[in-house]
Amino acid sequence: MKPHVPIAIYLSLVALSLAKPELSQTVATVAFYMALGQAVNIFVGLTGYVNFGYAAFIAMGAYGLGVVIAYFPQLGTWTLPVGLLLGVALAGGLALAVGAVALRLRSAYFAIATIGINEALKDLIVGAGIWGGSSGLVLGYNMFQEYGRDFALFLSTTGSTVLILATGLMAVAATYLLQSREIGYALAAIRQDEDAAKVMGINPAKYKLIAFVLSSAFSALLGSAAFPLAATQVFPDTVFKVDYILDGLAVMFLGGAGTVTGAVIGGLLYVPIRLLLGQFLPAYQALVTPLLVLAVVLAAPRGIIGELRARVSPKIREWIP
Amino acid sequence: MIDLIPYFLNGLIVGSIYGLITIGLSFIFGILKVINVAHGSFVMLGAYIAYFFFVLWAYPPLVSIFAGLAIGALAGFALYHAVIRPLRKAGEMHILVALFALGSLMAELARIAWGPNVVGFTWNIGSISVSGYVVQLSQLLGAIAALIIALALQLILYRTSFGRAVRAVVQDPVGAQIVGINVERVFAISTAMGIALTTAGGVLLTLFIPVGINPYMGDPYTLMAFVIAVMGGLESTMGAYVAGLIFGEILSLGYPLFRALGFAAPYQMSLFVGFVILVLFLLFRPSGLFRI
Amino acid sequence: MKLLKVENVVKKFGGLAALQGVSLEIDKGEFVAIVGPNGSGKTTLLNVINGVYKPDSGRVLFEGRDITKLPAYARAKMGISRAFQVPRPFPDMTVLDNVVVGALFNGGLDLQRAKEVAREALEYVGLGRKADELAGRLTFNELRLLELARALAGRPKLLLLDEVMAGLNPGEIDNMTKLIRRVVEEKDIAALSLVEHRMKAVVQLAHRVVVMHQGKVIAEGPPDVALNDPMVVEIYLGKPWR
Numbered sequence: 074m075k076p077h078v079p080i081a082i083y084l085s086l087v088a089l090s091l092a093k094p095e096l097s098q099t100v101a102t103v104a105f106y107m108a109l110g111q112a113v114n115i116f117v118g119l120t121g122y123v124n125f126g127y128a129a130f131i132a133m134g135a136y137g138l139g140v141v142i143a144y145f146p147q148l149g150t151w152t153l154p155v156g157l158l159l160g161v162a163l164a165g166g167l168a169l170a171v172g173a174v175a176l177r178l179r180s181a182y183f184a185i186a187t188i189g190i191n192e193a194l195k196d197l198i199v200g201a202g203i204w205g206g207s208s209g210l211v212l213g214y215n216m217f218q219e220y221g222r223d224f225a226l227f228l229s230t231t232g233s234t235v236l237i238l239a240t241g242l243m244a245v246a247a248t249y250l251l252q253s254r255e256i257g258y259a260l261a262a263i264r265q266d267e268d269a270a271k272v273m274g275i276n277p278a279k280y281k282l283i284a285f286v287l288s289s290a291f292s293a294l295l296g297s298a299a300f301p302l303a304a305t306q307v308f309p310d311t312v313f314k315v316d317y318i319l320d321g322l323a324v325m326f327l328g329g330a331g332t333v334t335g336a337v338i339g340g341l342l343y344v345p346i347r348l349l350l351g352q353f354l355p356a357y358q359a360l361v362t363p364l365l366v367l368a369v370v371l372a373a374p375r376g377i378i379g380e381l382r383a384r385v386s387p388k389i390r391e392w393i394p
Numbered sequence: 395m396i397d398l399i400p401y402f403l404n405g406l407i408v409g410s411i412y413g414l415i416t417i418g419l420s421f422i423f424g425i426l427k428v429i430n431v432a433h434g435s436f437v438m439l440g441a442y443i444a445y446f447f448f449v450l451w452a453y454p455p456l457v458s459i460f461a462g463l464a465i466g467a468l469a470g471f472a473l474y475h476a477v478i479r480p481l482r483k484a485g486e487m488h489i490l491v492a493l494f495a496l497g498s499l500m501a502e503l504a505r506i507a508w509g510p511n512v513v514g515f516t517w518n519i520g521s522i523s524v525s526g527y528v529v530q531l532s533q534l535l536g537a538i539a540a541l542i543i544a545l546a547l548q549l550i551l552y553r554t555s556f557g558r559a560v561r562a563v564v565q566d567p568v569g570a571q572i573v574g575i576n577v578e579r580v581f582a583i584s585t586a587m588g589i590a591l592t593t594a595g596g597v598l599l600t601l602f603i604p605v606g607i608n609p610y611m612g613d614p615y616t617l618m619a620f621v622i623a624v625m626g627g628l629e630s631t632m633g634a635y636v637a638g639l640i641f642g643e644i645l646s647l648g649y650p651l652f653r654a655l656g657f658a659a660p661y662q663m664s665l666f667v668g669f670v671i672l673v674l675f676l677l678f679r680p681s682g683l684f685r686i
Numbered sequence: 687m688k689l690l691k692v693e694n695v696v697k698k699f700g701g702l703a704a705l706q707g708v709s710l711e712i713d714k715g716e717f718v719a720i721v722g723p724n725g726s727g728k729t730t731l732l733n734v735i736n737g738v739y740k741p742d743s744g745r746v747l748f749e750g751r752d753i754t755k756l757p758a759y760a761r762a763k764m765g766i767s768r769a770f771q772v773p774r775p776f777p778d779m780t781v782l783d784n785v786v787v788g789a790l791f792n793g794g795l796d797l798q799r800a801k802e803v804a805r806e807a808l809e810y811v812g813l814g815r816k817a818d819e820l821a822g823r824l825t826f827n828e829l830r831l832l833e834l835a836r837a838l839a840g841r842p843k844l845l846l847l848d849e850v851m852a853g854l855n856p857g858e859i860d861n862m863t864k865l866i867r868r869v870v871e872e873k874d875i876a877a878l879s880l881v882e883h884r885m886k887a888v889v890q891l892a893h894r895v896v897v898m899h900q901g902k903v904i905a906e907g908p909p910d911v912a913l914n915d916p917m918v919v920e921i922y923l924g925k926p927w928r
Contacts, residue, residue, distance in 0.1 A: 180487075181427070196659075200662030266776060269770065271758040274840065374484050
């Protein structure tokens with residue numbers, strides 16, 4: 074397997090956003106969906122289990138950084154690394170807890186539990202008035218104080234774009250490394266026949282949990298980048314949006330579930346598809362994503378890369394992992 | 395001291411509706427082993443059916459429930475043939491994802507067709523007094539209707555040849571096929587019945603949400619139905635109904651409790667408790683409260 | 687010490703007792719065939735041995751250790767490999783990668799070594815030239831060989847073969863039988879093979895035959911003795927063996 078193609082695509086996007094800051098916003102949007110698709114792929118694509126709770130993990134990332142910026146201004150610039158770490162830790166811890174409970178059970182129960190996390194966390198934050206409750210966290214003032222005006226502005230534009238790109242790149246690397254190591258074989262076996270995998274010495278719960286925690290951690294970084302950094306605010310209604318999981322699934326399935334390159338290609342196509350259809354049929358834009366997911370799942374469940382891989386010779390297959 | 399009895403009565407009445415809403419989910423899962431993650435959108439469909447029958451033709455929910463059953467059955471047939479059957483081979487992940495997308499699609503279509511605003515209606519036929527406590531007659535009748543439908547389903551399952559076929563398929567799909575049961579047909583009819591029960595539940599739900607009908611109203615009911623279904627054993631329809639009553643009590647009694655404790659949004663806290671219950675069940679008793 | 691000891695195992699499904707107190711022992715280097723009609727309980731027994739089912743009572747000992755409560759994956763790691771009756775390849779992986787999975791997790795090797803062992807196993811069963819094909823594209827006979835290669839790559843101490851001859855033609859059965867016998871002798875392991883009754887070739891090559899009927903062992907011994915046991919003869923349509 075050779076990961077050059079997806080890595081090259083990411084690196085050219087990094088170059089583009091640094092060379093042309095005016096394109097930063099566009100690059101950020103495309104990269105966000107690419108990275109989200111990759112994060113979804115690391116768990117859903119590699120294990121065949123469905124996590125409907127991605128928004129909850131994105132929200133943990135958003136709140137992790139948001140809370141540190143809002144409540145610990147004395148940390149100054151350190152709020153950034155501390156906040157990012159806290160977001161990842163919150164998401165990873167949540168995934169560990171939910172996964173330990175629900176990944177032992179059949180996949181229907183897991184799906185139920187993940188739909189639950191999202192609603193439940195939002196209910197908890199709003200219901201108990203935690204972290205600003207329903208009025209959220211507004212961070213602009215604190216960010217100016219902590220980072221200084223220029224650096225704060227840089228962070229919320231180019232900075233967040235670079236963080237999104239870096240997250241996507243790390244997720245690509247993780248997918249590639251997972252696939253080419255022992256655990257990749259275990260996950261592929263679990264995905265294709267969990268009972269046979271067990272009989273062959275694989276402990277499915279362990280490997281699924283690793284993928285779940287990793288995938289959640291990447292989602293958290295995206296949440297940190299998109300909300301506290303780029304938007305300088307965190308509202309429960311925007312971070313806990315169920316749409317994210319559908320977006321992530323659309324990107325992953327379009328490109329090819331369980332592949333390294335799939336989400337990269339899927340993300341590059343998904344944003345233009347939505348923009349184009351949105352321009353011609355503005356009233357129906359919201360239909361695009363669910364229709365796309367349905368169409369791909371029903372008509373080409375292996376996605377673009379998956380279909381390609383099944384058709385080309387083993388030599389070319391090496392290049393589109 | 396808060397008088398909890400009105401909350402208790404209300405919990406029982408609304409719980410009957412929650413039970414009915416959940417039965418369809420458990421029914422489909424029990425037979426097809428498919429968890430309908432688009433569940434809430436069919437509740438939403440039922441609510442709009444009740445709304446339009448009431449405002450356009452002045453038919454109350456106790457009448458439009460038949461329309462809910464019929465439209466739900468048609469939708470269920472379509473769901474089975476368009477989504478579930480083609481994806482049975484592709485695997486559970488694909489079915490779950492497709493259903494989830496379908497649920498979202500239905501909500502967006504509802505928004506385009508019926509607008510994004512919250513609508514509602516009130517069917518007021520007076521109230522009765524149960525040992526000094528006032529109960530809305532329309533809500534009481536709705537709860538009784540839900541109970542009757544739940545019992546009717548048991549009759550179908552245990553007193554008809556279709557019910558026998560269903561139980562045979564549940565125990566051993568391959569064996570059922572061998573003894574001449576058309577498993578495909580059982581699956582299709584079961585999906586239709588399950589969705590019909592869900593939309594019927596959505597119709598009756600409107601008696602309790604005078605201003606709560608909107609395209610996105612389904613999501614919390616998906617989660618609620620999951621919690622109730624897991625409590626009831628996930629595959630047991632009567633278990634789902636009884637668990638619905640219990641969950642109705644949890645939500646209803648939780649409200650004054652969390653308000654008294656000073657929480658900003660007591661209703662949300664009750665829902666959160668619902669999720670905690672779900673986790674506890676998954677942890678300690680995934681087979682649910684009842685083994686039927 | 688016996689490699690595998692099954693002690694008085696009972697397994698019920700609902701009211702139906704699939705195993706009614708079955709005991710069994712296997713030594714290293716033995717090739718044992720379990721013969722019995724459909725529903726005799728032999729597949730259930732195999733599932734109890736490799737941990738797919740937990741017995742209602744009785745014990746399973748492997749190398750003297752009680753493994754009755756261990757999950758399937760832990761038993762696989764101890765050296766129990768299984769080939770399924772209906773081949774269960776991972777269809778979207780290459781043939782080689784399928785076998786690598788066996789070598790990695792069943793055999794506990796590192797990735798580098800697992801790949802080497804997997805290639806060897808494929809050569810051993812005669813599938814070497816198919817290594818880079820997707821497993822989903824193999825013929826039925828090839829899938830059977832893949833199952834065997836996958837199980838062998840796990841470097842098992844005990845090889846469980848679930849009717850691996852079913853669906854093969856006489857030539858393929860002959861080839862497979864010799865292969866299994868060779869495996870047992872060359873690698874000094876034990877093999878337990880389930881056989882539909884009257885699969886002559888297999889039974890003759892086995893060191894020992896265990897006959898099961900309605901969840902019980904009704905005869906045991908060298909092939910000729912066990913299969914000519916009067917009770918066995920009576921149950922199998924009243925016709926003596928051969």
